[in-house]
Amino acid sequence: MNIAIIILNWNGAQLLQQFLPSIIKYSPKEIADIYVVDNNSSDDSISILKENFPQVHIVQNEINGGFAKGYNDGLKQIDAEYYALVNSDIEVSENWLQPILAHFKTHPNTAIIQPKILDFKNKSKFEYAGAAGGLIDKYGYAYCRGRIFDTVEEDNNQYHDAPIFWASGACFFVKTEVFKNLNGFDENYFAHYEEIDLCWRIQNLKFDIDFVPESTVYHVGGATLNQLNPKKTFLNFRNSLLTLLKNAPKDGLFLLILTRLVLDGVAGIKFLFNLKPKHTLAILKAHLSFYTLVNEYLKLRKEIASKKRGYYHTKSIVWSYYIKGQKTFSKLIK
Numbered sequence: 001m002n003i004a005i006i007i008l009n010w011n012g013a014q015l016l017q018q019f020l021p022s023i024i025k026y027s028p029k030e031i032a033d034i035y036v037v038d039n040n041s042s043d044d045s046i047s048i049l050k051e052n053f054p055q056v057h058i059v060q061n062e063i064n065g066g067f068a069k070g071y072n073d074g075l076k077q078i079d080a081e082y083y084a085l086v087n088s089d090i091e092v093s094e095n096w097l098q099p100i101l102a103h104f105k106t107h108p109n110t111a112i113i114q115p116k117i118l119d120f121k122n123k124s125k126f127e128y129a130g131a132a133g134g135l136i137d138k139y140g141y142a143y144c145r146g147r148i149f150d151t152v153e154e155d156n157n158q159y160h161d162a163p164i165f166w167a168s169g170a171c172f173f174v175k176t177e178v179f180k181n182l183n184g185f186d187e188n189y190f191a192h193y194e195e196i197d198l199c200w201r202i203q204n205l206k207f208d209i210d211f212v213p214e215s216t217v218y219h220v221g222g223a224t225l226n227q228l229n230p231k232k233t234f235l236n237f238r239n240s241l242l243t244l245l246k247n248a249p250k251d252g253l254f255l256l257i258l259t260r261l262v263l264d265g266v267a268g269i270k271f272l273f274n275l276k277p278k279h280t281l282a283i284l285k286a287h288l289s290f291y292t293l294v295n296e297y298l299k300l301r302k303e304i305a306s307k308k309r310g311y312y313h314t315k316s317i318v319w320s321y322y323i324k325g326q327k328t329f330s331k332l333i334k
């Protein structure tokens with residue numbers, strides 16, 4: 001098979017019942033096999049899969065290791081030319097696979113592809129987690145074409161095929177050989193930013209990350225961990241710091257990290273003013289956790305053969321968005 005479609009599941013029986021039918025319907029058997037990797041669920045996910053979706057292959061992990069370890073463990077048992085990593089709250093559209101395969105065949109240096117990700121609840125708008133492909137600024141803050149912070153654009157087909165910096169973990173396709181050569185995701189991350197780290201490491205090896213809008217999927221978003229959850233704040237802030245420390249060019253690295261820590265402090269103060277003290281505490285915990293991992297990640301830097309310079313699209317997305325008022329990507333690039 002060309003593609004193994006892999007859905008990571010943890011206690012998501014209802015999501016599987018709702019969203020697996022579209023994946024089965026629009027994924028021809030001659031080009032794709034469908035797998036559910038179960039992260040040791042305690043609900044009735046497995047029995048529902050066996051009773052209602054016999055054509056879906058089941059891989060059962062012994063523990064819930066989060067997004068990163070969950071996929072790493074499951075993918076070791078799956079063989080295919082390409083992996084399609086798909087969240088359990090994704091609805092796919094007709095012919096979503098064919099443009100991806102065509103792009104891989106005509107772009108041999110491409111290692112990862114992201115489809116267009118629209119909002120399941122409002123299909124005329126981009127979805128927060130991925131939109132039309134991701135970018136980062138100098139300080140490691142992530143944003144997308146079609147979504148900057150909380151501003152999400154309507155989809156007017158304004159974003160076309162293009163190289164991007166990162167592909168959303170909500171749905172992306174990766175060459176199996178490249179994924180395995182890099183030992184997959186960084187399992188320390190548990191969840192969030194692990195796809196950005198993977199994409200950065202792939203680009204350090206001179207491969208490309210591309211966006212293919214002819215393939216469209218619809219994402220609920222927040223179905224597994226809500227945007228307002230302080231745990232999500234903790235993971236995003238800590239893991240983005242780890243990603244910078246591991247992958248950014250060494251010139252000026254100390255000042256880069258220091259500046260980022262200060263900016264995080266400003267974000268923490270903003271959360272206080274917005275009466276969200278749990279998120280301020282989550283940022284503090286993220287920094288403390290980061291400090292405990294500094295030595296380990298300085299050693300990991302040595303394993304990366306070459307650093308991608310010019311990794312950022314905008315020097316400071318915080319400055320552009322909050323000070324200059326550039327709320328959309330089209331304004332940002334002018």
